[in-house]
Amino acid sequence: MENIGIDGVKILFQIINFSVVIGALTYLLYKPILKVLEERSKKIEEAQIEAQKALQEKEKIEEMKKAARKEAEKEAAKIIEEAKKTAEDFLQQNMDEARNKAKSEIARMKADYQEQQAASMKNMKQEFSDAVIAVSEKVIGQSLDKKAQAKLVDAQLDELLKTL
Amino acid sequence: MKVIVSTAIELSTAQQADITKKLKTKLDKSASFDFEVDDSLIGGLVVKIDSNEVDGSVKRKLQLIKETLYQQL
Numbered sequence: 618m619e620n621i622g623i624d625g626v627k628i629l630f631q632i633i634n635f636s637v638v639i640g641a642l643t644y645l646l647y648k649p650i651l652k653v654l655e656e657r658s659k660k661i662e663e664a665q666i667e668a669q670k671a672l673q674e675k676e677k678i679e680e681m682k683k684a685a686r687k688e689a690e691k692e693a694a695k696i697i698e699e700a701k702k703t704a705e706d707f708l709q710q711n712m713d714e715a716r717n718k719a720k721s722e723i724a725r726m727k728a729d730y731q732e733q734q735a736a737s738m739k740n741m742k743q744e745f746s747d748a749v750i751a752v753s754e755k756v757i758g759q760s761l762d763k764k765a766q767a768k769l770v771d772a773q774l775d776e777l778l779k780t781l
Numbered sequence: 782m783k784v785i786v787s788t789a790i791e792l793s794t795a796q797q798a799d800i801t802k803k804l805k806t807k808l809d810k811s812a813s814f815d816f817e818v819d820d821s822l823i824g825g826l827v828v829k830i831d832s833n834e835v836d837g838s839v840k841r842k843l844q845l846i847k848e849t850l851y852q853q854l
Contacts, residue, residue: 750843761839767792770792773838774803776837
């Protein structure tokens with residue numbers, strides 16, 4: 618090999634030197650980097666798991682919120698329905714009361730009116746009777762002459778004697 | 782016994798005597814008679830014997846008619 622210009626010792630030295638460098642690099646650089654990469658990968662994985670958990674938690678919270686909203690809406694609808702029913706009942710009751718009150722008021726007014734009408738009619742008839750009697754008194758008084766008066770006295774006396 | 786006879790017009794003496802005579806047939810013979818005029822009676826006569834009164838006047842008749850009319854209202 619010396620004939621072709623290659624120094625075997627030098628090559629051996631170079632091989633040993635290269636091996637030492639490779640070993641040193643492996644020990645000092647490759648392994649720590651690998652370790653760091655593994656740790657980083659582990660951290661990422663943990664972070665992903667955490668993120669997944671957080672996502673699940675968030676979804677769970679969302680579902681809970683959704684359920685709570687649904688429950689609240691249901692409760693609100695129930696309250697509104699009850700309030701509506703209460704209002705309707707109240708309105709119905711008040712309307713019934715008002716209707717009954719109006720009916721009795723109308724009946725009372727009708728009775729009052731009829732009573733007033735009857736009283737007015739009675740009064741009118743009484744006035745008419747009074748007028749008839751007054752006119753009769755005047756007419757009879759004027760139409761009775763002495764002869765008629767005497768006849769009337771005799772007739773009434775005869776009637777009176779029958780009762781004695 | 783006191784008898785008071787009221788009429789709407791004044792009666793003649795003959796009429797008064799006739800009434801007295803007729804009433805005495807039914808009443809005490811010693812009854813005393815008074816004759817009064819009350820034109821509100823309109824016609825007929827009212828005879829008051831002591832505290833009793835018999836009303837045969839036109840006024841009373843009309844009053845009865847009026848009462849009947851009132852009752853029928």
